[in-house]
Amino acid sequence: MTLSKIKEAKFQGAFGPDVKIPVFKTPQGKVMPEIALIGRSNVGKSSLINHMLGRKGLAKTSSVPGKTQTVNFFIVNDQVALADLPGFGYAKVPKELRAKWGPLIEGYLQGRENLKLVLFLFDIRREPSEEDIAMLDWLLHFEKDVIAVFTKSDKISHSAHQKTAHQILEHLRADIPFVIFSTNENKGKEALIRLIDNHIQAT
Ligand SMILES: Nc1nc2c(ncn2[C@@H]2O[C@H](COP(=O)(O)OP(=O)(O)OP(=O)(O)O)[C@@H](O)[C@H]2O)c(=O)[nH]1
Ligand SMILES: [Mg+2]
Structure with a gap:
């Protein structure tokens, strides 16, 4: 399996806080390995999915934080699932929504054995927040494999x-x-695909 040869990418469903999130299977009946995207609201998770899959608008994006409010699944070549998670920690996101975030993400992460890899996105211009630190510590504590993706690199000079x-x-x-x-400058896509592919093959 490689993400560099994408024959088909499709939206597979959205799951809110009150439902049990299913595990997807390949046509061969195997449990599908999954890659989750985690990071604060507006960091560029949904944009990264569209960019990686070469499909504008497959995952809904917005300049207003809090766009993704459910766990959304995208399936690539019938072999790998990508989970686009709602972002955390944005003060402007309504309180009610923020209160649902914890249980939704925890419900998803806990016992998710087919979760092979987490892409943890950080805006390259910002200091990590308390929530970033807590979330990353939690993931590493539970021995999840994590790749850091520094997004929006077009916003700072290349030399930095x-x-x-x-x-x-x-x-x-x-x-x-x-x-x-950077989705704007088409930077990092190949490097990320390489890291993901190596990883999926190694596990
Ligand atoms: N300059 C720049 N803007 C970007 C980049 N990636 C995403 N954006 C913009 O950042 C905003 C948020 O992007 P989304 O992909 O919706 O962010 P998200 O992390 O999915 O946000 P939530 O769904 O709210 O958690 C949009 O206006 C994007 O166009 C990038 O590489 N460079
Ligand atoms: Mg989103």
């Missing part, structure tokens, strides 16, 4: 990319693989 990425990882106290990413 590596240094800023390392500073953020130091702040997070995390020694994990990372990719500098």
Whole structure:
């Protein structure tokens, strides 16, 4: 399986806080490996999915934080599922919605054995928030494999990319693989596909 040869990408459904989220199966009947996208609201999770899959508008994006409010699944080549999660920690998102976020994400993550990899997105311009730190610690504590993706790299100068990425990882106290990413400048796609492919093959 490789994400570099995408024959088919489809939306597979949206799941809210009050439903049990199913595990998907391949046509061969195997449980599908899953990759989840996690990060604060507006960081660019849905945009990254569209960019990686080469399908504008497949995942709904918005300049207003809080666009994705359910766990949305996209299935690639009938073999791998991508889970687009609602973003956390945006003050402008209504309180009611923020209160539902925790149980929804926890409900999804807990016991999700087919979750092979988490793409944790960080806006390259921002210091990680308390929620970023807590979420990443939680994932690493439960030995989830995590790749950091630094989004919106077009917003800072190229010469600052590596240094800023390392500073953020130091702040997070995390020694994990990372990719500098921009949908606007088409940066990081190949590097991310390589990391994901290596990972899926290794597990
Ligand atoms: N400049 C720039 N803007 C980006 C990039 N990626 C995403 N954006 C913009 O960031 C905004 C938020 O993108 P989304 O993909 O909806 O973010 P999200 O993380 O899915 O947000 P929630 O669904 O609210 O959790 C949109 O206006 C995007 O156009 C990027 O690489 N560069
Ligand atoms: Mg979204």
